[in-house]
Amino acid sequence: MAQRRRTREQWRELVEGWPRSGLTQQAYCERHGVAPGSLQRWREVFRQARARGHDQTAEAVRLVPVQWVDALPTVVTPLILVLADGQRLEIAPDFDTATLKRVLTVLQEAA
Template identity: 40%
Template sequence: MATRAEWTERVERWERSGLSAEKFARREGYRPKQLYWWRWKLRADGPSQPSPTETPRFLPVHVVADLSPVVTEPIEIALPNGRVVRVRPGFDPATLERVLALAAEEASC
C-alpha cells in the first residue's frame, strides 16, 4: 500500500505530465479513480510540506523607507494617581521610565 508521500509525488508527476488520468494511471499501473481521489484528498487537507524533490521558491523582496507618519505632537500619559506626563517626540526611553516611576509614587513630587 502506498503512503501519503508516495501519492503526493504520484499526483505531482501526473499533473506535470500533461497526460489524462487514464493514460497516466495505465502507464503507472493503477486506477485513474485513485489519482482523482488523492488529488482531491491532498487539496482538501491543505498545503503539505514540500517534497524532497521540490526546490523551494523565493520571491524577491524590496525594502522601502519607513513611511509611518512622523509624530510631532506630544503624547500624554495619565497615571492612576491623577498625574499626567507629557512626552515630546524624540524622548529618551530610559529617562521616561525614571520619570514615570517617580510620577507614579503616591508621595508628593
C-alpha cells in the first residue's frame, strides 16, 4: 500500500464512511488504500475527542454581528468612616477634599 499523508478531515470522512459503505473493514481499507490499523487508530482518536467534548463534527464556527452598548452605570458607594465612639461619617465619591480636611480637623480637635 502506498504511503499517503491525509488530513484530519480526510480521516474523519474515511472513518465515518466505513459503516455506511456496507463493506467489511478489510474491503473498505483495500478500496481506499488505508491500512486497517490506521483506520482503527483514527476511529479511536475521534471517539476520544467526542468523549472529551471536543468533537469537531459540529457546525463550523461562524461569525455573528455584535452590537455595542454603552457601559452600564457603575454603582459607586460612599466612603464610610466609623469613629471610635461609633459615629459614622459617610463621604460621597465626589467629595470636596478641602471640606473633608476641615471636618477631620474639627473631629480631631473634639477628640
